[in-house]
Amino acid sequence: MLYSIPPHPPLGSLHFQLCKVERTASPSSTHFHTLLFFTQGYGSLRIHDQTISPLAGKCFLLSPSTPFAIESLYDSVIECYQISFTVILFDEDNKPLPYPDALLDGRIELSAHPSAQLLRLCDALLLDSSTSSEMDSFWQQLRFQKLLGFLLEQNLSPTHIPNKSKEVENSIRYIQQNYQENMTVKQLAQLANVPSWQYTLLFRQLTGKKPLEYVTALRIHHAKKLLKSSNDSLRDIATQVGFTDEYYFNRRFRKTTGYTPRQYSRLTQRMELVQDWTGHEVEIPLQPQRIIYIGETFNDLLALHVENIVGGNFTWMERTIYRDKVRHMQDIAFPVDYDHLTTLKPDLIIFANAEEDKYKQMSRIAPTLTFNSFASLEERLHTLGDWLGKKTEAREWLRKYHTNAATMWNQLRSELVPGETASVFIHEHGGSLFVMGTSGLSSALYHPNGFSPVDKMQEVLQAGYGFIEIQEKDIHLYAGDRIFMLLSENPESRQATAEFMQSDKWHSLPAVQNGYVYFVEAQKWNWGAALTRERLLHMLPLLLCHSS
Numbered sequence: 001m002l003y004s005i006p007p008h009p010p011l012g013s014l015h016f017q018l019c020k021v022e023r024t025a026s027p028s029s030t031h032f033h034t035l036l037f038f039t040q041g042y043g044s045l046r047i048h049d050q051t052i053s054p055l056a057g058k059c060f061l062l063s064p065s066t067p068f069a070i071e072s073l074y075d076s077v078i079e080c081y082q083i084s085f086t087v088i089l090f091d092e093d094n095k096p097l098p099y100p101d102a103l104l105d106g107r108i109e110l111s112a113h114p115s116a117q118l119l120r121l122c123d124a125l126l127l128d129s130s131t132s133s134e135m136d137s138f139w140q141q142l143r144f145q146k147l148l149g150f151l152l153e154q155n156l157s158p159t160h161i162p163n164k165s166k167e168v169e170n171s172i173r174y175i176q177q178n179y180q181e182n183m184t185v186k187q188l189a190q191l192a193n194v195p196s197w198q199y200t201l202l203f204r205q206l207t208g209k210k211p212l213e214y215v216t217a218l219r220i221h222h223a224k225k226l227l228k229s230s231n232d233s234l235r236d237i238a239t240q241v242g243f244t245d246e247y248y249f250n251r252r253f254r255k256t257t258g259y260t261p262r263q264y265s266r267l268t269q270r271m272e273l274v275q276d277w278t279g280h281e282v283e284i285p286l287q288p289q290r291i292i293y294i295g296e297t298f299n300d301l302l303a304l305h306v307e308n309i310v311g312g313n314f315t316w317m318e319r320t321i322y323r324d325k326v327r328h329m330q331d332i333a334f335p336v337d338y339d340h341l342t343t344l345k346p347d348l349i350i351f352a353n354a355e356e357d358k359y360k361q362m363s364r365i366a367p368t369l370t371f372n373s374f375a376s377l378e379e380r381l382h383t384l385g386d387w388l389g390k391k392t393e394a395r396e397w398l399r400k401y402h403t404n405a406a407t408m409w410n411q412l413r414s415e416l417v418p419g420e421t422a423s424v425f426i427h428e429h430g431g432s433l434f435v436m437g438t439s440g441l442s443s444a445l446y447h448p449n450g451f452s453p454v455d456k457m458q459e460v461l462q463a464g465y466g467f468i469e470i471q472e473k474d475i476h477l478y479a480g481d482r483i484f485m486l487l488s489e490n491p492e493s494r495q496a497t498a499e500f501m502q503s504d505k506w507h508s509l510p511a512v513q514n515g516y517v518y519f520v521e522a523q524k525w526n527w528g529a530a531l532t533r534e535r536l537l538h539m540l541p542l543l544l545c546h547s548s
Contacts (some may be wrong), residue, residue, distance in 0.1 A: 008043075009089060009099070011152065013090050013091075014087055014088065014089055014099060015087070015088040015089075015090065015299070016085055016086075016087055016144070016148055017085055017086045017087075017088070017141070018083070018084075018085050018125075018140065018141055018144035018460070019032050019084040019085055019086060019090075020032075020082075020083070020084045020120075021081065021083045021084075021125045021126050021144075022081070022082050022126070022304055023080070023081055023082075023122075023126055024079075024080055024082055025077060025078050025079060025080070025483035026070070026078075027067060027082040029062075029065060029067055029068060030064070030065070030084050031064050031065055032064055032084040032085055032086055033062070033064055033085050033086065033087055034061075034062045034064075034066070034082060034083065034084050034085075035059065035060070035061055035062075035081070035082070035083040035085075035151075036059065036060045036062065036080055036081070036082055036463065037058075037059045037060075037080065037081040037083075037112070037118060037119075037122055038055035038057065038058055038059075038078065038079070038080045039056065039057070039079050039080065039081065039119060040056055040077065040078065040079035041055065041056060041077050041078035041079055041501070042054060042055075042056070042072070043055050043070055043071055043072040043078050044071050045060065045068060045070055045072070046068060046069045046070075046071070047060075047061050047062070047066065047067075047068045050108070052109065055070075055078065055080075057115045057320050058109060058112075059109070059110045059112040059118065059151065060108050060109055060327060061103060061104060061107070061108060061110055061151075061336045062108065063100065063101060063102040064100050068195070081122040081126070083122070083125070083144075083147075083418075085144065085148075086098070087099040087100075087500050090415060095439050098272060104152075104156070107155065110151055110154070110155045111154045111155055111166065112150075112151060112154065112167075113154065113165045113166035113169060114165050114169055114206055115169075115244065116206070117150065118150065118151075120265075121143070121146060121147040121150060121537065123144055125140070125144060126357065126463070127419070132410075133471060134504065137323075141176070143521065150204070152213075160385045164192070164194050164198070165201060165202055165205075165206065167192040167193055167194060168192050168194060168199060168202045168203055169206065169211065170191075170192065170411035171191050171192040171199075171203075172203070172206065172207065172214075173363055173449070174188075174191060175188070175211075175214065175215055175218065176218065179215060179218045179219055179222065179241070179242055179255060180219075180240065180241060180242040180244065181244070182244075183215065185199065185200060185211050185212060188203075188211055190508050193293065194523055197443045199211070199461040210372075215242075216252055216256075219241040219243060220241075220252065220256045220257070221242060222239045222240075223237055223238070223249070223253060224257075224264065224268070224283075226240060226241070227261055227264055227265040227268065228265070228268045228271075228392075229316055230271075234246055234250070234261050234262070234435075235259070235533050237249075238250075240510070249261070251528050268283065270285060270286050271283045271285060271286065272284060272286055274369065274386070274387055274510065275353065276369040276370045276371065276410070277369075277371055277372040278354050278356070278359070278370045279372040280359070280363075280369070280370065281370075282363075282367050282368065282369055283332065283367060283368060283456045284348055284365070284367045284369065285347050285348060287389065288308060288347050288348035288388070289308050289347055290308060290310045290344065290345060290347050290348070291306065291308055291309045291310065291346065291347075291348050291349075291350065292310060292311040292312060292332065292341065292344060292346040292348070292349045292350070292351075292366075293309060293311075293312045293350045294312060294313050294336065294349070294350070294351050294352060294353070295312075295313075295350070295351070295353070295371060296352065296353025296373055296439075296527065296529070297352065297373045297380060297527070297528060297529035297530075298312050298529065299527075299529040299530055299531040299532060300380055300381060300384055300530045301379070301384065301388075302393060302531055303397050303529075303534070304381065304385060304388070304390040304393045304397065304530075305390070305393060306384070306388055306390060309329055310329060310330060310344050310346060311329050311331070311332050311341075311344050311346070311467075312329060312331070312332060313331065313332045314335075330344055334450055336358065336361075336362070338361055338362070338365070340363050341362070341365055345366075346365065346366040346370070347366055347367070348366060348367055348368075349362050349363075349365065349366050349367070349368040349369070350368075350369050350371050350384075350387075351368055351369065351370055351371065352370075352371045352372070352373035353370065354370055360392065364366070365394055369387065371383070371384075373439070373466075373528075374437075374438050374439050374464060374465075374466040375438075376438070376443075377398070377401075377443065377528065377530060377533060378398060378432065380530075381394040381397060381398055381530060382394050382395075382398075394429070397530065400535075401530075401533065401534060404534075404537050405447060406449060406480060406539060407542065408537045408541060409447055409449035409450045410449060411541065412450075412540075412541060412544060413449075415541075415544050415545070416450070416451075416544075419452060420451055420452070420480070420481045420482065421451060421452050421453060421454045421457075421480030421481045421482070422442075422445050422446075422451035422452075422480040422481065422482040422483070423435060423436075423453070423454065423457055423474065423479050423480040423482075423483055423484070424436040424440065424442040424445070424482065424483075424485075424486060424526075425479075425483065425484070425485055425486065426485070426486035426487075426488060426493075426497075426522055426526065427488055427493040427494070427496040427497045427500070428488050428490065428493050429490075429493070430490075430492050430493060430496065430541070431492070431493070431496035431498070432469055432493075433469065433470055433471070433472050433475065433496075434467045434468065434469050434470070435460065435467065435468060435470055435475075435478045436458070436463040436466070436486075436526070437457070437460040437461055437464075437467050437468065437504045438460075438461055438464060438466050438528075439462075439466030439467060439528045440466070440467065440486075440526040440527060440528050441484060441486065441520065441525055441527075441528075441536070442484075443528040443533070444528070444533050444536045444540070445484070446461070451480065451482065453480070454477075454478065454479070456477045456478050457478055457480070460478075461522050469499045471507060472500055472503070472505060473508075475505065475509070476505075476508070476509060479509050479510075479511060480511065481510065481514075481516060482511055482516040482517075482518070483509065483511040483516065483517045483518070484517075484518045484520055485517060485518065485519050485520070485522065485545070486520050486521075486522040486525075486526050487519055487521055487522055488522050489522065489523050518543050518544070520543070
């Protein structure tokens with residue numbers, strides 16, 4: 001069956017408005033125009049009588065109510081960004097009319113190169129999707145327009161010239177598959193059909209390296225693997241990865257790693273390769289002797305009895321509770337003092353942050369792993385256990401914790417109504433109001449036998465946000481049957497809480513009217529780390545018996 005698609009009107013007569021953005025494993029048809037960008041998984045997409053496979057890295061534009069079906073292959077988990085938006089057409093009299101027809105002359109699959117840039121744009125859009133103020137919404141729409149512009153620029157004409165970045169990306173894949181072969185920039189540029197000067201510029205934008213620097217780094221990467229797993233001679237290893245001269249291989253390897261190939265081979269017998277939160281593959285000591293941990297869940301390490309910790313940022317830590325445990329450690333100032341960090345001579349840095357520029361600075365000092373401190377308690381402890389040789393300790397600690405948690409909630413059954421909801425709020429940074437998500441005190445409340453989140457809170461948790469800022473006028477959307485109000489150490493924030501509790505908005509909340517409000521010192525209890533979670537098992541029963 002053939003579908004007749006009318007040509008789209010001039011873009012200048014159209015207005016695009018973002019409705020919703022989400023990352024999902026099961027996208028579904030909507031009444032809006034929809035962008036689907038698949039980032040992970042093996043599967044196929046069926047639209048009308050067309051089946052498209054594979055999906056990872058591909059982007060699709062669907063008109064409203066277009067039916068489609070996704071089939072996963074090999075039990076693979078599909079991950080997709082689904083971005084829904086409306087299109088308004090302004091007619092000759094400048095009157096706005098909904099535009100429900102297909103865009104871009106009906107083309108479904110879009111060009112999107114480099115795909116890494118589209119991923120960054122989608123991530124930015126999702127990260128700021130929980131908007132609350134008018135300015136937040138305004139900036140969110142601008143980010144959407146930027147993403148849309150990126151796609152429209154490449155797909156505006158059905159006869160558009162292939163994107164040069166795409167051709168350079170193809171040449172990068174060629175390098176990855178043929179790094180053992182001799183190659184020059186001129187040859188690679190010819191392969192991409194791009195002038196040499198422009199090829200080098202585009203290549204550097206995509207990889208952060210010049211072409212031959214990238215080739216050398218790739219060869220060194222594969223040489224590392226061979227040095228760890230093979231008994232071949234250095235000459236054979238050099239040849240296998242593309243170096244024709246053993247001495248040049250030795251020199252380049254030492255310049256890149258700081259070790260000769262032989263030194264590296266001996267050293268890596270005591271090293272292991274792991275992947276961190278943001279995807280870096282890092283070689284770390286099997287038994288690190290000088291660990292620095294920079295993050296708010298420091299006592300996760302204490303729960304696993306990790307020794308040889310020489311430093312961390314303790315200014316936020318519960319001062320009186322763990323003072324003796326960190327007395328011998330150096331406090332790393334925040335923002336991080338890199339000179340101080342260097343003097344401690346760490347052999348492993350664990351950094352609870354995803355900022356790449358800071359990661360690069362730390363990784364110059366010692367092997368550095370990024371760590372998601374907003375992940376669940378289970379994920380955090382298992383990750384640290386894997387990295388630090390504490391797998392048994394992690395399993396045992398979690399087993400005892402879950403047993404004690406189940407016991408506590410069962411004992412509280414007489415105090416709670418099945419299905420009761422709860423929420424945690426705090427004023428910080430002056431008068432800004434936040435609701436806690438996957439981090440802090442709230443991480444201890446949501447339990448199969450404990451409290452449930454309200455629908456709006458469930459969205460925050462599913463998005464993986466540790467907390468989000470909300471407007472005071474919207475607190476009823478997030479408030480549960482019980483409210484835990486955290487009291488900040490900051491006098492201005494504490495005053496903002498006191499003033500808000502005098503407002504009609506506060507007194508209209510059912511939890512306030514029913515006397516189910518609990519005031520908690522944030523500095524002492526608003527942490528999701530292991531030892532604090534353990535102590536909360538003793539504190540919560542006492543707290544729940546005394547409401548305001």
